Amino acid sequence: QAGLTQPPSVSRDLGQTATLTCTGNSNNVGYQGAAWLQQHQGRPPRLLSYRNNDRPSGISERFSASRSENTASLTITGLQAEDEADYYCSAWDGSLGGWLFGGGTKLTVL
Amino acid sequence: QVQVVESGGGVVQAGRSLRLSCEASGFTFSGHVMHWVRQAPGKGLEWLAGISRDGTITYHGESEKGRFIISRDNSKNTLFLQMNTLRTEDTAVYYCVRQSTVEGAFDVWGPGAMVSVSS
Numbered sequence A: 001q002a003g004l005t006q007p008p009s010v011s012r013d014l015g016q017t018a019t020l021t022c023t024g025n026s027n028n029v030g031y032q033g034a035a036w037l038q039q040h041q042g043r044p045p046r047l048l049s050y051r052n053n054d055r056p057s058g059i060s061e062r063f064s065a066s067r068s069e070n071t072a073s074l075t076i077t078g079l080q081a082e083d084e085a086d087y088y089c090s091a092w093d094g095s096l097g098g099w100l101f102g103g104g105t106k107l108t109v110l
Numbered sequence B: 001q002v003q004v005v006e007s008g009g010g011v012v013q014a015g016r017s018l019r020l021s022c023e024a025s026g027f028t029f030s031g032h033v034m035h036w037v038r039q040a041p042g043k044g045l046e047w048l049a050g051i052s053r054d055g056t057i058t059y060h061g062e063s064e065k066g067r068f069i070i071s072r073d074n075s076k077n078t079l080f081l082q083m084n085t086l087r088t089e090d091t092a093v094y095y096c097v098r099q100s101t102v103e104g105a106f107d108v109w110g111p112g113a114m115v116s117v118s119s
Helices: none
Strands: A009-012 A018-023 A035-039 A046-049 A063-068 A071-076 A085-093 A098-101 A105-109 B003-007 B010-013 B018-025 B034-039 B045-051 B058-060 B068-073 B078-083 B092-099 B106-109 B113-118
Touching: A009 A018, A018 A085, A018 A105, A046 A063, A046 B106, A071 A085, A085 B045, A098 B045, B003 B092, B003 B106, B018 B034, B018 B092, B018 B113, B034 B068, B034 B078, B045 B068, B045 B078, B045 B092, B058 B068
Parallel strands: A009 A105, B010 B113
Antiparallel strands: A018 A071, A035 A046, A035 A085, A063 A071, A085 A098, A085 A105, B003 B018, B018 B078, B034 B045, B034 B092, B045 B058, B068 B078, B092 B106, B092 B113
């Protein structure tokens, strides 16, 4: 089945570590990896990580991405209140010939 | 600075057409693949269409293929999205997005244009 699967919500305490996941298949995440985006309420998304897990300039080292087979992960360490946002993964699907987004994970920092 | 800004959004009746524009500045527009992505109220992101650097190749998401047409004018640093036969479910914020030249990712996003389709 096409599509990228993300858990709808994750909650962690301030200062803790959160790991968000994005599961696809060999045609998308497993093919060329996934990028990660952060979106605060009422704002456009912001790129956090490229498909090769590198961070764009200006993105904190607290954000790190990785991939294992068909699952991509975004780990956020030392959670801060400002990290509370929606997080999306995106990937190219070579079978569909188009781009996919995950459904998004709402991260709550307690 | 590097930016893209959408225009042309608004309220439109179902069945009508609307064309969105996106003006790019601060970078070599013709050097980047460009896309349109939308987000319905309270929902996630949905990729709609992409276009090659020279505009000769376009690719569209399955859901809106045939109704939405992406195009670009590199001489004017502008991206377009022609939306036809609009439906109420097309109500969303429409984002113009730049694809990075390396490791294809959506690295520059516009503020978005709101399109509301009334019945």
